[in-house]
Amino acid sequence: MSKSTRRQVVAALIAAAASLAGCTKGDKGSGAAAPVSEASKGQDPVLATLGAAQKAEHALLLSFETYATATQRDDPSFSVLYRALARSCEVRLEALTEAIVAKGGAVPESPASASASTLAGDLQKAIADVGDLSSNLYPELRSNAVKAKDTAAVQVLAYGVQVLPEMESLLQAGAEGLASGAPPSVQTYYVCPTCGHVTTTLDFDECPYCYTMARDFEAIS
Ligand SMILES: [Zn+2]
16 A cells, blocks of 8 residues: 555544544434434544554554564564564554443454565555554544543553654664665564553663553563
């Protein structure tokens, strides 16, 4: 998917979340015919917001898993990076899914699984996808949750706002290394089991974002 197509998809997700949110305030006319149970599904703007984040994290997770498998044999340093990033997405996916279930919402369907192309192509696509979530989708979704004054949703969305830029930096460093003929060597990444913070050094006592103890981080190598 091209960067601009991806942008359109993200914009559509935001619009869908916003229109679901809008329904609730609404327009007595348009929703009047819907059965109560169906109408109530659209009544919580926070559920729509959490659902959009859940779907986006799930799509990223599937991409990273695909790329990790594709690079496993010939580019193990990238494979371990992708596995660490996949785990980071999975942590937030689980938290978002729990938040949706706790609110009595329906868990979104799984997105289609990704396909791999070349190492450089996959890296560029991953950078574009993560960049869109980081600069467009997540800030928008978090502000929806802030407007709705839902502190639990704000917190789980804040994890994405905080962690996605560091994921983008790791991918960017990998792409720059590849382009300059000095790809990263295989190393260990540490992933926070609460927010998905990804780091190469445990030089802190607690996660800077969610205060999980450093000793509880998961090592991926
Ligand atoms: Zn954390």
